[in-house]
Amino acid sequence: MLCVNVELQERRYPILIGSGLLQDEPNYPINQGERVMIVSNPTVAQFYLDTLTTTLEKRGAVVESVLIPDGEKYKTLESLNLIFTALLKGNHGRDTTIIALGGGVIGDVAGFAAASYQRGVRLIQIPTTLLSQVDSSVGGKTAVNHELGKNMIGAFYQPSLVLIDTLTLNTLPKREVNAGLAEVIKYGAILDYEFFVWLEKHIDDLVALKQDALQHCIARCCQIKADVVARDETEKGDRALLNLGHTFGHAIETHLGYGNWLHGEGISAGMMMAAALSEALGHLSVSDVSRLEKLLARANLPTVSPDTMQPEDYLPHMMRDKKVLAGKLRLVLLKSLGQAYVATDTDHHLVLNAIRRCTQTD
Amino acid sequence: MLCVNVELQERRYPILIGSGLLQDEPNYPINQGERVMIVSNPTVAQFYLDTLTTTLEKRGAVVESVLIPDGEKYKTLESLNLIFTALLKGNHGRDTTIIALGGGVIGDVAGFAAASYQRGVRLIQIPTTLLSQVDSSVGGKTAVNHELGKNMIGAFYQPSLVLIDTLTLNTLPKREVNAGLAEVIKYGAILDYEFFVWLEKHIDDLVALKQDALQHCIARCCQIKADVVARDETEKGDRALLNLGHTFGHAIETHLGYGNWLHGEGISAGMMMAAALSEALGHLSVSDVSRLEKLLARANLPTVSPDTMQPEDYLPHMMRDKKVLAGKLRLVLLKSLGQAYVATDTDHHLVLNAIRRCTQTD
Structure with a gap:
């Protein structure tokens, strides 16, 4: 235990x-x-x-x-x-x-x-x-x-x-296990490069529900989150980092109606949008974005926007996010794999372009 | 101000x-x-x-x-x-x-x-x-x-x-002003004998809405409550004293249906029940009970149970009170005018007798 x-x-x-x-x-x-x-x-x-x-x-x-x-x-x-x-x-x-x-x-x-x-x-x-x-x-x-x-x-x-x-x-249905792995991968992406690398090695064990890997993984995620929350109990600062992919993901969930995509699936596609935006801003390399995409894909998670949702559909939902302050969008983005930050007032055209890059083309 | x-x-x-x-x-x-x-x-x-x-x-x-x-x-x-x-x-x-x-x-x-x-x-x-x-x-x-x-x-x-x-x-309708005075009188009764005496002198000014008397009175009540709450923010101890009359009063409100008696009217009759019980337990004198009754009556407040409610109707409601712990009734009673305490596990027959004493007989 x-x-x-x-x-x-x-x-x-x-x-x-x-x-x-x-x-x-x-x-x-x-x-x-x-x-x-x-x-x-x-x-x-x-x-x-x-x-x-x-x-x-x-x-x-x-x-x-x-x-x-x-x-x-x-x-x-x-x-x-x-x-x-x-x-x-x-x-x-x-x-x-x-x-x-x-x-x-x-x-x-x-x-x-x-x-x-x-x-x-x-x-x-x-x-x-x-x-x-x-x-x-x-x-x-x-x-x-x-x-x-x-x-x-x-x-x-x-x-x-x-x-x-x-x-x-x-x-638990496999699809929900995978959705949980989206949040797991998020912890590595935002705060712990070493854990991200561990996940690249052990993602198959986690998908297969190997008990030892699961327990190590869950304890690590809880510890990362506990450290963040202890620093910022009521979400005024650092805790926002935990929301990587969430503003996009909530938009997907709200647009499709609750329950069509699982929360973790929305977060997975949302993390790819945040990564694409981080790349556009010059932080992530193409190879970093690709590593994130591969890890998510190995957990059988979506890495693009739902078929039925247009890039233009996102922003109205996103502007209703709890993290909006004084009418300005606040997004969690990546400086590098393992290091997230909060970007305030990001240009809406850049946001839209990042969503477009993660949209399936017919 | x-x-x-x-x-x-x-x-x-x-x-x-x-x-x-x-x-x-x-x-x-x-x-x-x-x-x-x-x-x-x-x-x-x-x-x-x-x-x-x-x-x-x-x-x-x-x-x-x-x-x-x-x-x-x-x-x-x-x-x-x-x-x-x-x-x-x-x-x-x-x-x-x-x-x-x-x-x-x-x-x-x-x-x-x-x-x-x-x-x-x-x-x-x-x-x-x-x-x-x-x-x-x-x-x-x-x-x-x-x-x-x-x-x-x-x-x-x-x-x-x-x-x-x-x-x-x-x-504000006069009836509601009077109902508010029930809580005002409560503060004197539970914690501040000097304020109780001030009220005996100024109750008519308060009923007549004299601004100076009102402001002094409201500030005093807020200060008494602020002192209690500062000592006991989440109501684990001392703050319970503020509930003098409330367990009886809530029973009246619930039994009659919300809105038939005003909250303060229920508290007024409830305080008389608590006072009668305190007298039965040997704490208050007959004259103390009478002073409380007179003060409430000068504020045009009820001092007896509603016509349509029988003494037996009280206990089932009272046992659902938030102050019930492990199935035992906890009541706020008076040691003296200006000094309240919490009585745990009071004999239900004594409670019923006190309610009977405050019930109108035909």
């Missing part, structure tokens, strides 16, 4: 990473008689809800669960309210613990529920997708979507503990 | 109290070109929205507004969503400022919107009812209701500034 400690101003919490943690009850900081509400979805629950419930009951917990429908389109205030209703029907007090069992949507919705139920109850995250294991485990971002924008409603709220059982990836 | 500084671990902010502050633009910390979303309701907006907009525009702000329907029953996730929709339609970024112009409902909903829009934007509170001026100005509690319970969904979120224009009380 590996452990990454997230150290924040107000609190610290551990991320435990290993095989079979769902059944390993000593890891759960629950006392006899304490109440727990597991939030999950039917897809994840069929595999893991009984196992987790049994483990928690061995600790003496009084366990209830609530399922919200599966998918990004259910990351809404309505789903949030389902959780509140379950908590209130069960007379849960401020001393209850919410456990998020599932991927990023569950983590975000259950996390925001924990942040706002009675103005805050204890939260344990058990992410079951690679994306959520390397991304939402660290940073305390919780949110739901609004019909006019993604992640527009939420809170910064830290869990007490994150448990990552890498065996859960065995039931 | 009076000023009370609220000093918290993470930040400090001023509460400015005076006549005509809505028109006094130097008090507004808004820079040229900054965007503002005023959240109000039609009742308050008819009197003050134009004035405030003009004042902000003199500061160079770009001002928009969104109105949510008036009343406690609209303190919902749906109203919250109206605010998000207005912000998103206007492409408001993280650098926008939300100004809550109205009573407690507006402050709570707009405050929670500010806490959760893009995970937090700047908030200025302009409370226009006596209750919100003395209560929600300090403490950073924001919330919406759920059909199964009041204030069950929310956040602790501090404003940057609170502006209290005591002239706004001139358009």
